[in-house]
Amino acid sequence: MQLAARLLQLPLGLLLLTSNLVIAQSPEDPWEKARWIHKAAKALGQSEGLSEKDELDRLLSMNRADVVDYFIEQPAFADATLGAFLHFMGRDVDKIKSADPYTQGFTYNPMAFTVPQAIASARRVMDNRQLDLFTMYPDLVLRPMQTPRRLFGDLPEKEQREAIRDTMLEGLDQAMQTLKGAGAGKISGCEKLRNTLEAVDGGLGFNAAGFDPQLESMIRNAWLSALVEDPAAKEMQVQPPLCSRIDVTGETIAVELNRIKEAFTSFFAAIPDTSAHTPVKSLKDFIILPQPPAMRPLITPFSREGFWNQLRNTSTNYNRKRSAYMLRTYFCDELGAIEIEPSKHSEKKHASDPACMSCHYKLDPLAGLFRTYGTQGTNFENINLLIFDDGIDMDGDRLNAYLGSWKNEKGEWDVGYYTEAGIPHRNWQGNKLSDFMTFAGKAKDVQMCFVRRMAEHFIGPGLTYDGVWLNELADAWQTEDNKSVGFKHLIKRFILSRSFETFDPQPGVCYDGPSQTETNRPPCLIASIVETNCKSCHNTSHASGGLNLSQWVDVGEGRFGFPHLKNGIQRDPKESFQILRKRITGSELGPKMPPGRTIIPTDRQKFYEWLTQIIEH
Amino acid sequence: MRWMNFCWFALLLGSCGRNQDMVTELQQDWSFSSRRTGELEGYEPINGLMRARLLDNNVSSNENFAIEAIGGPGIFQVRGLLGYHDNTGEVYEFRAGEPNPFSAMLWYNQFALLAHEIGRNCERLPAALGSISFEGEQGAAEYRLQSSIVAMLPELCAWQQTSTPIRNRLQGLWMLVMSYDAPLQERDSWLQYFLESNHGLALGQERVAALFETMFMNPYFLLQE
Numbered sequence: 001m002q003l004a005a006r007l008l009q010l011p012l013g014l015l016l017l018t019s020n021l022v023i024a025q026s027p028e029d030p031w032e033k034a035r036w037i038h039k040a041a042k043a044l045g046q047s048e049g050l051s052e053k054d055e056l057d058r059l060l061s062m063n064r065a066d067v068v069d070y071f072i073e074q075p076a077f078a079d080a081t082l083g084a085f086l087h088f089m090g091r092d093v094d095k096i097k098s099a100d101p102y103t104q105g106f107t108y109n110p111m112a113f114t115v116p117q118a119i120a121s122a123r124r125v126m127d128n129r130q131l132d133l134f135t136m137y138p139d140l141v142l143r144p145m146q147t148p149r150r151l152f153g154d155l156p157e158k159e160q161r162e163a164i165r166d167t168m169l170e171g172l173d174q175a176m177q178t179l180k181g182a183g184a185g186k187i188s189g190c191e192k193l194r195n196t197l198e199a200v201d202g203g204l205g206f207n208a209a210g211f212d213p214q215l216e217s218m219i220r221n222a223w224l225s226a227l228v229e230d231p232a233a234k235e236m237q238v239q240p241p242l243c244s245r246i247d248v249t250g251e252t253i254a255v256e257l258n259r260i261k262e263a264f265t266s267f268f269a270a271i272p273d274t275s276a277h278t279p280v281k282s283l284k285d286f287i288i289l290p291q292p293p294a295m296r297p298l299i300t301p302f303s304r305e306g307f308w309n310q311l312r313n314t315s316t317n318y319n320r321k322r323s324a325y326m327l328r329t330y331f332c333d334e335l336g337a338i339e340i341e342p343s344k345h346s347e348k349k350h351a352s353d354p355a356c357m358s359c360h361y362k363l364d365p366l367a368g369l370f371r372t373y374g375t376q377g378t379n380f381e382n383i384n385l386l387i388f389d390d391g392i393d394m395d396g397d398r399l400n401a402y403l404g405s406w407k408n409e410k411g412e413w414d415v416g417y418y419t420e421a422g423i424p425h426r427n428w429q430g431n432k433l434s435d436f437m438t439f440a441g442k443a444k445d446v447q448m449c450f451v452r453r454m455a456e457h458f459i460g461p462g463l464t465y466d467g468v469w470l471n472e473l474a475d476a477w478q479t480e481d482n483k484s485v486g487f488k489h490l491i492k493r494f495i496l497s498r499s500f501e502t503f504d505p506q507p508g509v510c511y512d513g514p515s516q517t518e519t520n521r522p523p524c525l526i527a528s529i530v531e532t533n534c535k536s537c538h539n540t541s542h543a544s545g546g547l548n549l550s551q552w553v554d555v556g557e558g559r560f561g562f563p564h565l566k567n568g569i570q571r572d573p574k575e576s577f578q579i580l581r582k583r584i585t586g587s588e589l590g591p592k593m594p595p596g597r598t599i600i601p602t603d604r605q606k607f608y609e610w611l612t613q614i615i616e617h
Numbered sequence: 618m619r620w621m622n623f624c625w626f627a628l629l630l631g632s633c634g635r636n637q638d639m640v641t642e643l644q645q646d647w648s649f650s651s652r653r654t655g656e657l658e659g660y661e662p663i664n665g666l667m668r669a670r671l672l673d674n675n676v677s678s679n680e681n682f683a684i685e686a687i688g689g690p691g692i693f694q695v696r697g698l699l700g701y702h703d704n705t706g707e708v709y710e711f712r713a714g715e716p717n718p719f720s721a722m723l724w725y726n727q728f729a730l731l732a733h734e735i736g737r738n739c740e741r742l743p744a745a746l747g748s749i750s751f752e753g754e755q756g757a758a759e760y761r762l763q764s765s766i767v768a769m770l771p772e773l774c775a776w777q778q779t780s781t782p783i784r785n786r787l788q789g790l791w792m793l794v795m796s797y798d799a800p801l802q803e804r805d806s807w808l809q810y811f812l813e814s815n816h817g818l819a820l821g822q823e824r825v826a827a828l829f830e831t832m833f834m835n836p837y838f839l840l841q842e
Contacts, residue, residue: 031801038797039842048669049796091709460842462655503800503842 033060035503037067040495043458044068045076045083068495072488080458081125084491085118087457088450090329124484131483133441133450172261176254308377308389315392318402319370323363330440331417332449333602335359361421362601368406368415369433417443419598426598445600447474451490458494462507465499467528467603468514522552522562526610529603533594547576574615581611655841656714657724659700660685663839667731670794673747673761684727686754693754698723716840728833729826735762736826739774746770765793773828774821784812790828799837807831 037059038049050056059067071077124131243253311322327333372381380386386402387393394402408414413431416424417439428439440446451474455465473493480486494500498511505511510524521527530538530549538549546565555561561573562580571579583593584604658666663684672679685696698720703712713720734749741748747767750759762770769786776783791804810816811828818824832838 031797035797035800042842047665049798087709 030060036064036501039500039503040064040068041071043080043495043500044071044491045074045078045080046071047076047079064496065492068492072492078122078126080491081487082118082122084454084457085121088329088453089118090325091118125487128482128484131487133446169261172257176257176261308373312389313370313374314390315388315394316390319367319373320363322370323367326366326436327362330443330446330449331602332452333362333605335363357421362418365406365415365418365424366436368413369431369436371403371406371415373433419601423598444474445602447478448600449602450474451477454490455494455499458491459497459499460505463499463505464508464510464525466510466513466524467526468531469510469512471528472514518550520551520553522549523610526607529599529607533597533599533603537594546571547580577611577615581608581615584608584611656711657700657716657720658839658841659702659711659714660696661702663699666838670796671762671766673763676761678758679760681758682760683753684731686758687730687751688723688727689752690754692723692726695723699727714841724839725834728830732826732828732830732833735829736822736824738762738770739820739822739825742771742774763793766790770825773825776821776824784808787811787828791832794829794832795835795838798842799835803835803837807835 034050034056037056041051041054042049046054050059059070062070121131121133307322311325313319313322324335327335372379372386374380374387375389375391378387384399385393385395386399406413406415414422415431416428417436418428419425425439425443425445427443429435430438448470451470452465455463455470459465473490476493477483477486477490480489499505502511508525513524522530534549537544538547540548540550543563543565548563551563552560553563555563555570555573559573561576564571564573564576564579579589582589584599584607586592660683664682667684668674668679668682672682685699686693698713700711700713700720703710730751731749734751738746738748747762747764747770748759749762750757769790772783772786773790776786787808788804791807795804810831811824816824816827818827
C-alpha cells in the first residue's frame with residue numbers, strides 16, 4: 001500500500017524537487033520558527049525540546065544556522081551523537097537500562113556489543129578528535145552499564161554503589177592478605193586467590209539472579225580471573241592468567257592486584273550519579289569526561305557478552321546470521337531477494353538457485369570471515385576441531401570440507417565482501433575478520449550507508465532521500481580534514497535541510513536534491529543509481545540500445561518513463577521497464593548491466609525493486 | 618492516511634461518551650491535512666515527556682512514573698501494544714507503532730486515568746494540591762505534579778469561561794504540556810473550544826481533566842514526528 005502510494009507520488013516528488021515548489025515553513029513566522037527550533041533542539045540532544053534555559057527570544061533572533069551551532073555546542077549534543085551511532089550499529093534504544101518490575105532491579109538491553117563502538121565514536125566527535133568509525137575504545141564499554149541492581153535492598157542508588165565498592169575492596173584486601181600469608185609462593189597464593197574470587201562472587205551476589213552482568217564481567221572475567229585459573233575466562237584472554245604463567249611470581253600478582261584495586265577505586269569514584277530512569281542522556285557525562293581513568297581493555301568488539309551471544313552460529317547455517325548482520329549494519333543491505341542469474345562461480349555451491357543466489361553470493365563469502373569462530377566466539381583457528389553454538393562439532397575430513405567450501409579452485413580463500421557472484425569488491429583485501437574492519441573503515445559503500453542512517457536518524461526513517469544528495473554530503477564529510485568536525489557539519493546540513501524543515505513530509509517525495517540538477521531528471525529514488533552506473537552509455541547524446549536513462553519524460557498518455565526507442569519508436573514504458581529489469585539481473589537479453597563495472601549490491605537491489613513496483617502497478 | 622484519521626475519530630467518539638459533544642466540536646476544528654501520520658511515540662518516550670513536562674523533577678519517586686502501569690496489571694500485561702523498543706532481536710525494531718483502534722483505546726484509557734487524577738486535585742482545594750496517585754501495576758503509587766502546573770490548578774478549577782486571564786493561563790498550560798510540538802492552529806482550536814464552546818463540563822475537576830485529556834490525545838503529542 002505504502003509502496004504504491006510512493007510510486008503514485010513520484011512524479012509529484014519530481015515536480016516538487018525540480019521546480020523548487022516545496023513549500024517551506026516561513027522563517028518569519030515566530031510560532032513556526034519556534035516549532036522548528038523545538039524540533040531541532042530535540043534532534044540535537046535536548047530530548048524534551050526547548051526548555052526555559054534555552055532563551056527562546058534569543059534563539060528566535062538568530063538565523064537557523066546559528067541556532068544549529070548553538071545546540072551542537074551544548075553538552076546534550078553528546079546524547080544525539082551517541083544515539084546516532086547506536087542507530088548506525090542497529091540499536092535505536094531510548095534507554096540503556098530499564099526498571100525490571102519483577103525483580104526490583106534493572107534490566108539491560110542486550111546491546112552491549114554496540115555500545116562501546118558508539119560511545120567511542122561519540123566521544124571522538126565531542127572532543128573534535130579525528131573520527132575513526134571503527135576504532136574501538138573498549139575501556140569505555142562498561143561505563144554506561146555501571147549502575148548496579150538493587151543488590152543491597154532498598155538503599156538509594158549512590159549507597160548501592162558504595163556498598164558494592166566496599167565489598168569489592170574488602171575482597172581485594174583479603175586477596176592481598178592471602179598473598180602476604182602465602183609469601184612469594186605463587187601456587188598456594190593462587191589457590192587462595194581462587195577462593196577469594198569465589199568469596200567475592202558470593203559477597204557481590206554474582207550467583208544470585210539480578211546482578212548487573214556487565215559489572216560482573218568487569219570484576220570477575222576481566223580482572224580477577226586474569227589472575228587465577230578460570231576455564232570460562234581463559235578462552236577470552238590473549239594472555240593466560242597470571243597464575244598459570246611460569247614467569248610470574250607472587251610479587252607480580254600482588255602488583256597486579258594493587259593496580260586492580262586502584263583502577264576499581266577510580267572507576268567508582270568517576271561514576272556520576274545516575275537515576276533508574278535516565279535515558280541515553282545520562283551517558284553524556286561519560287562521553288565528555290576529559291580523561292577516562294586508565295583501564296586495560298576489558299572486552300573486545302566481538303565479545304562473548306555481546307556479538308557472539310546475540311548472533312550464534314549453527315552447524316547447518318554456519319555463520320550466515322553474523323554475515324547478514326554485518327551486511328545490514330555496515331552496508332544498509334537488508335538482503336531483499338532479487339532474481340540474480342547464477343554465474344559460473346556459483347555452480348555446485350550452496351544456494352545456486354537464482355532467488356537464493358541474490359543473497360548468498362554476498363552472504364556466504366562474508367560468512368567465511370567467521371569460519372574459524374565457533375561456539376561463544378571461540379576462535380578454533382589452527383585447531384583440528386570446530387564446535388558450533390548448537391553443540392555440533394566437526395573435525396578431520398568434515399572440517400576440511402567445511403573450510404573448503406570457502407576456497408576457490410586454486411585453493412585460495414573465497415571470502416570477504418563480494419559485490420557480484422565470485423567477484424570481491426575492488427578494494428577488498430585479506431581473508432580475516434580483522435581485514436573486514438580495515439576495509440569497512442574506508443569503504444565508500446559504508447560511508448554512504450552511514451550517511452543514509454544519519455539521515456534516517458536526524459530527519460526521519462520513512463522518507464525518501466535523493467542518493468546524489470546523500471552522496472554529496474558523504475563526499476563533503478570525507479573531504480574535511482577533521483572527520484569529527486565534518487560529522488557535525490553533516491548533521492548541520494541535515495537539520496537545515498528542507499526534509500527536516502518540512503512538517504508532515506510525504507513519503508516518496510525527495511525534499512532535498514543535489515546542488516546541480518538537470519531538467520527531466522529521473523525520479524530521485526533511483527536517479528543516483530542510473531547516474532552513477534548507467535548514464536555514461538545511456539544519455540541524450542549517446543543512447544546505447546535506444547535507451548536514454550538520463551531523462552524521465554512523458555512518453556505518451558501521461559505516462560512517465562525513460563526515452564527508449566526501438567526502430568525510432570518509443571517503446572511502451574512497461575515493456576521498457578521489463579527489459580531494464582532483465583538487463584540488470586542477467587544475460588538473457590545480452591550482457592548483464594552494467595558491463596565491465598561493479599554496481600553496489602544495494603543499488604542493484606533498489607533499482608530492481610523500483611522497476612518491479614512500477615511494472616506491477 | 619485516512620484510515621488512521623478514521624481510527625482516531627472512531628476512538629474519540631466511541632470512548633469519550635461523557636464528552637461526546639466536546640469531541641465532536643474538536644473534531645470539526647481539526648485540519649486532517651496537517652495532522653501527523655507517524656507511528657505512536659511508544660510508552661517510554663511518552664513517560665519521558667510526562668516526567669519532563671508534567672511532573673516535579675525534584676521528587677525522586679517521579680522517576681518511576683510509568684504511564685503503562687497506571688491502568689493496573691491487566692493493561693500492564695499488554696503494554697507492548699502501546700509501542701515499544703524491541704532490542705531482543707539481531708537489530709532494533711520499534712514495535713506496535715502503527716496506531717489501530719485497540720492501541721488508541723488503550724492510550725485513551727491511560728490518559729483518561731491520568732487526566733482524571735489531575736482533575737481530582739480540584740476536590741482537595743485548597744490543600745494537598747499537586748499529588749496524583751494510582752493503583753498501579755505494583756500497588757499504590759503517588760507522583761507529584763510540577764510546581765508551575767500546581768500553581769495553575771486553583772484558577773483552572775474555578776475558571777470562568779469568558780474571562781481574559783484564563784486565556785493566558787490556558788495558553789501557559791498548553792506550552793507546558795505541548796510546547797511547540799504542534800502548529801499554532803492546534804492550540805487555537807483547543808483554546809477556542811474551551812473558551813467559547815458550550816462543552817457542558819460543569820464541574821471544575823471535569824474541566825481540568827478534559828484540558829489535559831485533550832492535549833494528551835492530540836496526535837502531535839502522541840505520534841512521532
